[in-house]
Amino acid sequence: xxxxxxxxxxxxxxxxxxxxxxxxxxxxxxxxxxxxxxxxxxxxxxxxxxxxxxxxxxxxxxxxxxxxxxxxxxxxxxxxxxxxxxxxxxxxxxxxxxxxxxxxxxxxxxxxxxxxxxxxxxxxxxxxxxxxxxxxxxxxxxxxxxxxxxxxxxxxxxxxxxxxxxxxxxxxxxxxxxxxxxxxxxxxxxxxxxxxxxxxxxxxxxxxxxxxxxxxxxxxxxxxxxxxxxxxxxxxxxxxxxxxxxxxxxxxxxxxxxxxxxxxxxxxxxxxxxxxxxxxxxxxxxxxxxxxxxxxxxxxxxxxxxxxxxxxxxxxxxxxxxxxxxxxxxxxxxxxxxxxxxxxxxxxxxxxxxxxxxxxxxxxxxxxxxxxxxxxxxxxxxxxxxxxxxxxxxxxxxxxxxxxxxxxxxxxxxxxxxxxx
Numbered sequence: 460x461x462x463x464x465x466x467x468x469x470x471x472x473x474x475x476x477x478x479x480x481x482x483x484x485x486x487x488x489x490x491x492x493x494x495x496x497x498x499x500x501x502x503x504x505x506x507x508x509x510x511x512x513x514x515x516x517x518x519x520x521x522x523x524x525x526x527x528x529x530x531x532x533x534x535x536x537x538x539x540x541x542x543x544x545x546x547x548x549x550x551x552x553x554x555x556x557x558x559x560x561x562x563x564x565x566x567x568x569x570x571x572x573x574x575x576x577x578x579x580x581x582x583x584x585x586x587x588x589x590x591x592x593x594x595x596x597x598x599x600x601x602x603x604x605x606x607x608x609x610x611x612x613x614x615x616x617x618x619x620x621x622x623x624x625x626x627x628x629x630x631x632x633x634x635x636x637x638x639x640x641x642x643x644x645x646x647x648x649x650x651x652x653x654x655x656x657x658x659x660x661x662x663x664x665x666x667x668x669x670x671x672x673x674x675x676x677x678x679x680x681x682x683x684x685x686x687x688x689x690x691x692x693x694x695x696x697x698x699x700x701x702x703x704x705x706x707x708x709x710x711x712x713x714x715x716x717x718x719x720x721x722x723x724x725x726x727x728x729x730x731x732x733x734x735x736x737x738x739x740x741x742x743x744x745x746x747x748x749x750x751x752x753x754x755x756x757x758x759x760x761x762x763x764x765x766x767x768x769x770x771x772x773x774x775x776x777x778x779x780x781x782x783x784x785x786x787x788x789x790x791x792x793x794x795x796x797x798x799x800x801x802x803x804x805x806x807x808x809x810x811x812x813x814x815x816x817x818x819x820x821x822x823x824x825x826x827x828x829x830x831x832x833x834x835x836x837x838x839x840x841x842x843x844x845x846x847x848x849x850x851x852x853x854x855x856x857x858x859x860x861x862x863x864x865x866x867x868x869x870x871x872x873x874x875x876x877x878x879x880x
Contacts, residue, residue, distance in 0.1 A: 708752055
């Protein structure tokens with residue numbers, strides 16, 4: 460499917476942003492703001508959403524707007540293969556080995572220390588670090604020195620960072636001492652009917668593949684509809700005039716955004732400051748927060764004008780539904796992780812989006828045509844970053860791993876996909 464990497468990355472970032480809290484308050488002066496406070500437990504103040512929205516928003520046209528959206532993308536046999544490959548890799552197990560040296564595809568646990576001119580450098584030392592050999596996470600020269608070494612062995616070697624590695628380490632020679640604590644080999648499950656039974660309710664590969672295709676088709680339909688919904692909201696925001704904001708509301712979204720990115724940085728094994736240097740600036744974060752604040756203000760204004768505000772009784776019902784959709788057993792657990800204010804803003808957003816979508820004049824655009832500009836922008840960004848390393852501290856070169864090769868074969872002669880390992 461086209462644009463898959465772009466969509467997956469965006470989805471990943473969006474998912475990470477959901478794991479946000481309310482810390483590190485930031486005060487912003489504005490001609491139309493209020494002082495921000497926080498509860499003693501560090502959570503957002505209960506009155507964050509207590510404001511008169513008409514003080515900040517003047518709505519423009521928001522109903523009956525022409526909204527474009529992409530046609531539903533056809534799901535191909537290749538897409539089914541890729542999804543099944545993902546399932547196989549997701550169910551890969553690792554078995555510790557002690558009778559041979561490390562080889563490509565193994566996971567090694569290691570301690571390493573790097574020095575330049577006898578001095579340790581930032582990001583060059585780690586303990587109990589897990590690395591998949593051959594995945595392209597570290598420089599090839601680094602990994603090649605580990606090949607053939609057994610658990611418990613220590614190796615010392617020198618390497619020179621590529622000139623374009625980064626401004627600090629590029630072109631410099633470093634010496635590394637690495638101790639392999641353990642070696643584990645990947646055991647990829649065989650794609651057969653036993654595997655199908657273990658991950659699904661189906662007994663044959665043919666039925667399983669049909670189910671995978673059906674789910675991918677539904678996902679494609681949902682993606683197309685979601686794009687239309689988001690465009691309807693975007694159009695309403697563009698037609699509205701927003702003047703100022705409640706300070707507590709701004710602080711809530713700022714804290715939520717920063718905490719989400721801090722969690723993302725931690726997930727990537729980076730310090731937050733390093734994340735800002737590598738991926739985005741403080742100005743970009745502020746711009747993102749402005750967009751979130753403006754969006755919520757317009758959402759509130761629309762619901763108020765339409766008489767569709769969320770009542771307390773409705774909140775309980777809708778919040779419990781949202782919690783279940785996010786795999787939570789109780790609303791209390793969901794609110795504990797995300798906070799009541801976050802849940803309320805999301806419920807309001809969903810209701811406004813549904814209202815705008817139902818009233819919009821929808822215009823379908825062929826998928827390839829709709830995403831043509833995005834594809835070009837994505838390719839341009841990829842060319843600009845080619846040859847550079849996303850994570851400096853991981854000593855990594857970005858290379859694609861081959862993974863498994865799947866052969867679809869003749870549907871009339873085979874009841875499913877053939878896995879070639």
